[in-house]
Amino acid sequence: KEIASFLEVENSKQKVQMSIHQFTNTCFKECVPTVDSGDLNAQEEQCLNNCVNRFLDTNIRIVKGLQSLN
């Protein structure tokens, strides 16, 4: 039983990690068009923040929309 709950926690941590990889990949492409220094400027950082939040909003809205179809 302890093993099962250990696996479950690891599994959900892993899902969060993989989502962060996916969001970084998507949002980096859109929010960081050029590489001229190693730092993020204020707009890039704001864009990355917005991007994650808008992506999650979209995801939630689509899940709710699909549930209402059933």
Next chain:
Amino acid sequence: KEIASFLEVENSKQKVQMSIHQFTNTCFKECVPTVDSGDLNAQEEQCLNNCVNRFLDTNIRIVKGLQSLN
């Protein structure tokens, strides 16, 4: 034995489902450039139909071409 044939049927149904996901993803990107209503217009629907059929034609031609190389 019944379990094996059950699994095989489930497996091939699942492959069909995953192909539909892939084709919808590819063809939606190309055939539905804008979102201004929830309906598909006639051209979009025709394009989606063509897209699936041309994709399958291409797939079949490539499989045959690769077989003739062997």
Next chain:
Amino acid sequence: KEIASFLEVENSKQKVQMSIHQFTNTCFKECVPTVDSGDLNAQEEQCLNNCVNRFLDTNIRIVKGLQSLN
């Protein structure tokens, strides 16, 4: 023990194969913009060669960069 080493060899061969699929996919897109014959011209072939080598350079540089962060 023989089985373990057989599996290991197969596994690393398979990884090389999958990398070749990935590099061909990436480099074909960039180096072969048009299809007007079945042959590669000299520029295309040179570009494919360069593409693989620059991709591997980038990969190695990033691995080293990440290791130096730890």
Next chain:
Amino acid sequence: QITQELAVANATELVNKVTENCFKKCLNSPYADGNENCVDQCLAKYMRSWNVVSRAYIARIQQASTSGDI
């Protein structure tokens, strides 16, 4: 139980693909504002596209199995 797991895998794949596509079509960098109206219409269009693609693909499969071709 396997059937149910496959249904979950299918639903997850659908949610992911719709989210990706509709995020790209409805939202733009720097992602300051959402666009729920567009997301709703995009979801409706995507589901209709899914149906069109599904019918076209299954028609091809049936045609191929009738003619003995694949």
Next chain:
Amino acid sequence: QITQELAVANATELVNKVTENCFKKCLNSPYADGNENCVDQCLAKYMRSWNVVSRAYIARIQQASTSGDI
């Protein structure tokens, strides 16, 4: 041991995504020359982006678990 395997999977995913993104941003067909400076800065930007995205996502998860919503 599972934890360690997941850490390896995460590191591999990160290396792959950074390589892909920075190869695309820093190098261009016909890939005659490398661009190590750009790759280094791109890696630094990607890691900073990863942190921004990570914080934003985890903030949303915590907010959702507090409000009882997902």
Next chain:
Amino acid sequence: QITQELAVANATELVNKVTENCFKKCLNSPYADGNENCVDQCLAKYMRSWNVVSRAYIARIQQASTSGDI
């Protein structure tokens, strides 16, 4: 038997990648007409590219294993 399964996985991956790439290079929305000639040439070009990439990658692996570097 494992070797055979890997060969099937490789062949499937090849078919999928060639289909995707040649569909994109040879066919365009609204997909009214096919383009078998282009698909055949594209397949030939893709296989030649596969060989170029393969040789370049394996040369790098051998070079790295000789010099003790990776």
